[in-house]
Amino acid sequence: MNSFNLKTFLTTNVEIDEQTIKEHIEKLKKIRIKKGNFLLRQGDICKHSFFVEEGLLKYYSIDEKGKQHILQFAPEGWFVVDRESMFFNQPSQYFIETLEDSVVTMMDEDVFAELSLQNKDFALFNNRLLHNHIRHLQNRINLLLSATAEERYLEFVKIYPDLLLRVPQTLVASYLGITPESLSRVRKDLATRRFQK
Amino acid sequence: MNSFNLKTFLTTNVEIDEQTIKEHIEKLKKIRIKKGNFLLRQGDICKHSFFVEEGLLKYYSIDEKGKQHILQFAPEGWFVVDRESMFFNQPSQYFIETLEDSVVTMMDEDVFAELSLQNKDFALFNNRLLHNHIRHLQNRINLLLSATAEERYLEFVKIYPDLLLRVPQTLVASYLGITPESLSRVRKDLATRRFQK
Numbered sequence: 001m002n003s004f005n006l007k008t009f010l011t012t013n014v015e016i017d018e019q020t021i022k023e024h025i026e027k028l029k030k031i032r033i034k035k036g037n038f039l040l041r042q043g044d045i046c047k048h049s050f051f052v053e054e055g056l057l058k059y060y061s062i063d064e065k066g067k068q069h070i071l072q073f074a075p076e077g078w079f080v081v082d083r084e085s086m087f088f089n090q091p092s093q094y095f096i097e098t099l100e101d102s103v104v105t106m107m108d109e110d111v112f113a114e115l116s117l118q119n120k121d122f123a124l125f126n127n128r129l130l131h132n133h134i135r136h137l138q139n140r141i142n143l144l145l146s147a148t149a150e151e152r153y154l155e156f157v158k159i160y161p162d163l164l165l166r167v168p169q170t171l172v173a174s175y176l177g178i179t180p181e182s183l184s185r186v187r188k189d190l191a192t193r194r195f196q197k
Numbered sequence: 198m199n200s201f202n203l204k205t206f207l208t209t210n211v212e213i214d215e216q217t218i219k220e221h222i223e224k225l226k227k228i229r230i231k232k233g234n235f236l237l238r239q240g241d242i243c244k245h246s247f248f249v250e251e252g253l254l255k256y257y258s259i260d261e262k263g264k265q266h267i268l269q270f271a272p273e274g275w276f277v278v279d280r281e282s283m284f285f286n287q288p289s290q291y292f293i294e295t296l297e298d299s300v301v302t303m304m305d306e307d308v309f310a311e312l313s314l315q316n317k318d319f320a321l322f323n324n325r326l327l328h329n330h331i332r333h334l335q336n337r338i339n340l341l342l343s344a345t346a347e348e349r350y351l352e353f354v355k356i357y358p359d360l361l362l363r364v365p366q367t368l369v370a371s372y373l374g375i376t377p378e379s380l381s382r383v384r385k386d387l388a389t390r391r392f393q394k
Contacts (some may be wrong), residue, residue: 030311040251059253060345061339062341063202063343063344067343069248069339069342069343071335071338071339071341071342079257082335083331083332083335084328084332084335084336087332088328088332093339094339117317120314128326129276130282130324130328130331131281131284131285132328133331134280134281134327134330134331134334135280135284135285136281137331137335137338138268138279138281138334139281139336140290140304141268141334141337141338142258142266142268142311143269144288144338144341144342144374145266145268145341145371145374146258146260146262146264146266147256175343177341177342190301
């Protein structure tokens with residue numbers, strides 16, 4: 001199983017001395033959480049960013065008919081957080097749930113804000129995280145508006161190269177905004193074409 | 198015609214002395230631009246945020262078949278910018294074009310960064326802008342994944358209350374990710390129900 005350590009992630013991504021990071025990171029709560037448990041439920045106010053060190057989370061909504069809609073998967077090395085709920089202190093519309101047994105570091109809002117105030121490099125890094133988030137969301141909207149099922153699938157494989165074997169097809173289809181039947185068709189078509197090459 | 202002044206917008210939204218804002222804002226370029234002109238084209242690197250003082254912009258992509266997909270409308274008082282292109286210095290996938298004769302203030306990236314470094318309140322305001330952007334994008338994805346055509350339409354009317362009379366139906370449908378026929382049906386259904394009440 002892959003493993004990503006938040007301290008390593010930060011020291012490789014931010015020009016900030018290890019001691020400062022260590023001081024802040026060591027205060028953070030790291031939890032082991034079994035598959036099928038919740039880190040956020042609809043109606044809660046999101047109080048933490050979650051950094052996945054091991055395992056896999058899903059971030060999703062449930063519509064009136066009880067159907068799940070996947071906004072994001074978070075495997076090792078990914079952050080997941082409902083920034084809307086956390087920043088604006090509003091009840092979340094979403095759920096965060098473990099799809100596998102996971103190890104997750106919980107950061108409360110203040111950690112990033114404090115580090116940003118103390119350290120300009122960290123502020124820049126935080127800004128980059130926000131812009132990266134916007135980049136992902138914007139691309140996703142453009143794909144949902146304009147791309148075929150196959151294009152969406154290929155983009156999924158690019159973003160999440162090792163998830164196809166870890167995530168049920170119904171959830172992949174939900175992420176892509178297509179039916180499971182359509183996803184099967186896409187996979188079959190791609191396999192046939194690969195075979196013919 | 199409504200008119201929104203960037204200076205007024207900032208002084209009412211940020212706790213920052215008028216003099217500081219004035220110094221920065223007065224250096225900015227304000228342009229009058231006729232309907233049907235471009236502020237950003239696919240392949241360009243986006244060098245500015247645009248604040249709409251008068252008029253209306255559309256922010257969109259064009260797919261391989263030449264079809265437009267609207268990511269955002271920007272009427273008076275809205276910002277529009279390809280943050281991905283600007284922040285990561287990458288060629289944009291998108292276009293920004295005037296849908297009406299417009300007056301637009303152009304802010305280059307440095308203005309917000311400089312003001313943020315000089316002034317903590319401005320940094321907080323900028324952070325709020327980024328989170329607000331994320332909030333909009335996330336909601337949009339959730340609607341595209343989970344909402345009916347009618348729900349998407351009602352959300353559109355809430356976000357853009359005065360745009361229905363200013364924007365062609367085909368562009369509204371494109372924003373909603375539905376066909377123009379489906380949009381007509383939704384509007385007819387809603388009108389019938391309103392009439393029956």
